[in-house]
Amino acid sequence: MSAQGNLSGKTAVIVGASSGINLGVAKHLGELGARVAILSRTKAKIEQAAAELQGSGVEAIGLVADVRNADQLQTAFQSIHSQFGEFDILVSGAAGNFFADAKNISPNGFKTIVDIDLIGTFNVLRMGFDYMRRPGGSMINITAPQGKRAMPKQAHVCAAKAGIDMLTKCLALEWGAEGIRVNAVSPGPIEDTEGFARLATNSDLREQIEGALALPRLGQRVDIGRAVEWISSDQASFVTGTILDCDGGMVLGNLYSPD
Ligand code: COA
Ligand code: NAP
Numbered sequence: 001m002s003a004q005g006n007l008s009g010k011t012a013v014i015v016g017a018s019s020g021i022n023l024g025v026a027k028h029l030g031e032l033g034a035r036v037a038i039l040s041r042t043k044a045k046i047e048q049a050a051a052e053l054q055g056s057g058v059e060a061i062g063l064v065a066d067v068r069n070a071d072q073l074q075t076a077f078q079s080i081h082s083q084f085g086e087f088d089i090l091v092s093g094a095a096g097n098f099f100a101d102a103k104n105i106s107p108n109g110f111k112t113i114v115d116i117d118l119i120g121t122f123n124v125l126r127m128g129f130d131y132m133r134r135p136g137g138s139m140i141n142i143t144a145p146q147g148k149r150a151m152p153k154q155a156h157v158c159a160a161k162a163g164i165d166m167l168t169k170c171l172a173l174e175w176g177a178e179g180i181r182v183n184a185v186s187p188g189p190i191e192d193t194e195g196f197a198r199l200a201t202n203s204d205l206r207e208q209i210e211g212a213l214a215l216p217r218l219g220q221r222v223d224i225g226r227a228v229e230w231i232s233s234d235q236a237s238f239v240t241g242t243i244l245d246c247d248g249g250m251v252l253g254n255l256y257s258p259d
Pocket of ligand 1: 095096097098099100104105106107108109110112194195198
């Protein structure tokens with residue numbers, strides 16, 4: 001039986017949600033009563049994640065799709081639509097990252113990140129477009145501070161996430177008249193996630209990143225769940241094309257402590 005809450009009767013589709021932040025978002029929306037469909041590339045992982053959600057009382061299904069393959073997304077979205085109806089919320093959050101100097105990244109390494117993050121985001125929103133509730137459908141891209149700030153060993157991710165930020169604005173502009181809002185949420189460093197582990201490759205770096213935040217603590221998955229909850233809700237019905245920084249102030253660019 002699904003949880004009761006202010007999202008009862010709504011359908012939320014979360015792409016890249018077999019683990020980490022996006023699974024946390026799925027859990028949060030599901031606990032508020034949404035029917036939740038989660039997708040990722042790896043069958044065993046997505047099935048386990050769906051079982052985890054079901055085990056906590058969320059009405060959930062898990063489907064396999066690689067965001068680099070528009071046909072797989074189309075097939076999965078068709079199946080979700082026939083089971084759960086129109087999508088009220090579509091979250092695009094699949095991503096890849098590694099920590100490497102640009103001079104050590106091959107053309108295929110750079111392309112791989114752009115393919116998953118940026119082109120994958122376009123594919124998700126483009127293939128999801130036909131299935132959104134109109135009016136009232138809300139699309140949310142999961143971006144990162146790298147979209148606004150240059151960071152060492154992150155040229156590939158910075159380029160891809162900056163592309164996602166601009167895509168968010170362009171699609172918001174085009175699809176507002178269709179009754180669809182398009183926004184992004186930009187997490188800062190989130191505790192116990194693959195993305196943060198790949199960025200903070202040693203404890204010194206982890207402390208430096210945390211210490212430079214205006215709010216000096218690591219974020220939790222639920223912080224991002226709440227940001228997605230708000231921006232997809234009617235409370236934000238006049239908000240579109242926005243990048244909502246939910247990052248403890250990481251994007252403010254603190255360089256030193258005045259002490
Ligand atoms: N440094 C430099 N290049 C790297 C690299 C690293 N640490 N890791 C991978 N690459 C390069 C590979 O060498 C390859 O390029 P090549 O063919 O020229 O050798 C290219 O990236 C693709 O690697 P491959 O492993 O074939 O890609 P994949 O599609 O199977 O996996 C990744 C994509 C590399 C991003 C993989 O880490 C992944 O699936 N990540 C998902 C989880 C994740 O990153 N979570 C954090 C989200 S923020
Ligand atoms: P994660 O647990 O590794 O999540 C990445 C998800 O994307 C997984 O579910 C993975 O599932 C899926 N995925 C990867 N490639 C895919 C593909 N080609 N097709 C479909 N699904 C794919 O990492 P995370 O740290 O939680 O990151 C989640 C999001 O938050 C990302 O967009 C990331 O950029 C953003 N972010 C994270 C942080 C942080 O501190 N962690 C900070 C800022 C932004 P499979 O392996 O099953 O495919």
